Amino acid sequence: MRFDDITLKSFCERVADxxxxxxxxxxSAVVGAFAASLIEMVANLTIAxxxxxxxxxEMEKVIESMQKCRLELFQFADKDxxxxxxxxxxxxxxxxxxxxxxxxxxAIQKALENAAHVPYRTxxxxxxxxNASEVxxxxxxxxxxxxxxxxxxxxxxxxxxxxxxVLINVKYIKDESVKKLLLHEMETFTGEVEGxxxxxRKAVKERGGFEV
Amino acid sequence: MRFDDITLKSFCERVADxxxxxxxxxxSAVVGAFAASLIEMVANLTIAxxxxxxxxxEMEKVIESMQKCRLELFQFADKDxxxxxxxxxxxxxxxxxxxxxxxxxxAIQKALENAAHVPYRTxxxxxxxxNASEVxxxxxxxxxxxxxxxxxxxxxxxxxxxxxxVLINVKYIKDESVKKLLLHEMETFTGEVEGxxxxxRKAVKERGGFEV
Numbered sequence: 052m053r054f055d056d057i058t059l060k061s062f063c064e065r066v067a068d069x070x071x072x073x074x075x076x077x078x079s080a081v082v083g084a085f086a087a088s089l090i091e092m093v094a095n096l097t098i099a100x101x102x103x104x105x106x107x108x109e110m111e112k113v114i115e116s117m118q119k120c121r122l123e124l125f126q127f128a129d130k131d132x133x134x135x136x137x138x139x140x141x142x143x144x145x146x147x148x149x150x151x152x153x154x155x156x157x158a159i160q161k162a163l164e165n166a167a168h169v170p171y172r173t174x175x176x177x178x179x180x181x182n183a184s185e186v187x188x189x190x191x192x193x194x195x196x197x198x199x200x201x202x203x204x205x206x207x208x209x210x211x212x213x214x215x216x217v218l219i220n221v222k223y224i225k226d227e228s229v230k231k232l233l234l235h236e237m238e239t240f241t242g243e244v245e246g247x248x249x250x251x252r253k254a255v256k257e258r259g260g261f262e263v
Numbered sequence: 264m265r266f267d268d269i270t271l272k273s274f275c276e277r278v279a280d281x282x283x284x285x286x287x288x289x290x291s292a293v294v295g296a297f298a299a300s301l302i303e304m305v306a307n308l309t310i311a312x313x314x315x316x317x318x319x320x321e322m323e324k325v326i327e328s329m330q331k332c333r334l335e336l337f338q339f340a341d342k343d344x345x346x347x348x349x350x351x352x353x354x355x356x357x358x359x360x361x362x363x364x365x366x367x368x369x370a371i372q373k374a375l376e377n378a379a380h381v382p383y384r385t386x387x388x389x390x391x392x393x394n395a396s397e398v399x400x401x402x403x404x405x406x407x408x409x410x411x412x413x414x415x416x417x418x419x420x421x422x423x424x425x426x427x428x429v430l431i432n433v434k435y436i437k438d439e440s441v442k443k444l445l446l447h448e449m450e451t452f453t454g455e456v457e458g459x460x461x462x463x464r465k466a467v468k469e470r471g472g473f474e475v
Contacts, residue, residue, distance in 0.1 A: 054271055055270065055271050055272035055275075056270055056271075056272065057270060057271065058267065058268055058269060058270055058271075059266055059267050059268075059269060059270075059271060059274060059293060059296075059337070060267035060268065060337070062271060062297075062300075063267075063296055063297065063299075063300040063333055064300075066297065066300035066301055066303075066304055067299075067300040067301075067303035067304050067307070067329070067330075067333075068304065068307065069304070069307035069308060069310075069311055070304075071304070071308060071406075071407065071410075074301065074304065074407070074409075074410045074413070075301060075409050075410040075412075075413030075414070076413075078297050078300075078301055078413060078417065079413060079417070081271060081297070082294050082297065082417055082420075084271075084275055085274075085275065085278065085290050085293070085294065087275075087279075088274075088275040088276075088278035088279040088290075089278055089279075089286065089287060089290055091278075091279035092278055092279050092280065092281070092282075092283070092286065095279070095280065095281035096281060096283060098281075099281055117279070118279075121275055121279075125271070125272070194283075195283065195286070196431070197286075197287050197427040197428050197430075197431040198283075198286045198287040200287075200423075200424070200427045201286075201287030201288075201290060201291060201423075201424035201427055201428070202287070204420040204423045204424045204427075205290065205291070205294055205417075205420050205421070205424055207420060208416040208417050208419060208420030208421075209417070209420075211412075211413075211416045211475045212412070212413035212416045212417055212475075214475055215409040215412045215413055215416075215467075215473070215475050216409050216413070218409075218473040218474075218475070219408070219409040219471065219473060222472065222473065255427075259431065260434065261427070261430040261431060261434065263423045263426055263427050263430070
């Protein structure tokens with residue numbers, strides 16, 4: 052399935068129906084792509100203004116990075132659905148002999164690790180989106196300051212939503228080293244994300260004169 | 264423009280380009296529709312399970328309400344773009360005579376009030392989405408608990424993003440009574456939204472065993 056090619060209405064219908072995919076993992080990646088697009092817009096609206104000339108090269112970097120993130124996030128949305136289906140398929144494997152039981156258990160673990168890694172990579176990408184939201188909130192066109200905070204808010208919720216998908220899969224992973232690493236990384240990322248949010252809010256308060 | 268009929272990729276491209284619309288207001292309404300869809304999914308996955316029979320009628324109410332919200336939110340996305348364009352057009356009106364100056368100023372004020380009211384109505388609708396996220400987090404299929412928290416997180420960020428669009432327009436509204444009412448309403452809504460978020464997080468911790 053490729054989500055970038057379906058309409059917004061059809062995406063909503065596929066989410067809403069009685070099948071578990073696409074679910075929170077895929078939706079958070081798509082929302083992350085929206086946040087990246089908003090940041091790109093603010094960067095474009097900044098480049099259009101001569102009085103922001105000293106920030107133009109910075110904004111060009113932001114655009115390049117957000118275009119890359121947007122593509123990646125759509126890939127993660129697709130991969131999230133595949134990863135979930137693989138977990139479900141692994142659980143359906145036969146367990147009538149000791150050997151098959153073992154194979155099934157290994158397949159489940161492999162699938163779960165992948166199902167945790169996809170939203171983990173979404174989170175990593177969203178950290179980049181949040182970093183870019185700080186750049187546009189601080190130095191982007193002030194007329195689009197509400198778009199900068201919108202982008203940051205949406206990226207943060209996409210991060211938290213993807214994080215929930217990491218954590219729910221981690222619960223069933225048996226390999227302690229994989230578990231530990233993922234939990235440690237998520238904690239670090241969370242600290243960074245909250246730190247960036249504070250800086251974005253500060254910039255919006257100072258430059259836009261309002262607090263969300 | 265009708266956003267529900269365009270592809271996710273094309274929506275991102277229209278957001279990202281160098282024009283200020285669609286911006287944060289439209290994107291937050293669409294993200295709100297995604298959150299409503301996720302809640303609908305959890306409700307459907309709950310109705311599919313006989314052991315949740317005592318919550319089926321509650322889930323049917325949730326589905327009905329989220330389908331209504333989804334439609335409304337897509338309308339708000341379209342209206343947000345129109346409202347912004349009206350503000351821009353009002354600023355372009357001639358101001359070469361005293362009379363025209365007065366007419367222009369009145370047109371700007373009328374357009375600004377509308378541009379604040381559209382995201383305000385988005386916020387009101389998102390409060391309903393958040394209320395529903397609490398219902399599915401507490402009584403919905405526990406296998407979809409990460410989708411319940413995803414929905415709540417996304418709806419809250421959509422709320423904050425729409426709120427930023429109310430606040431930025433309120434800044435330029437001169438009618439003190441309109442201004443006061445909108446700010447008061449936003450404060451009340453914010454308190455409610457934060458309260459619901461706490462309850463959703465509590466339910467996810469208790470039922471899902473993890474914290475975002």
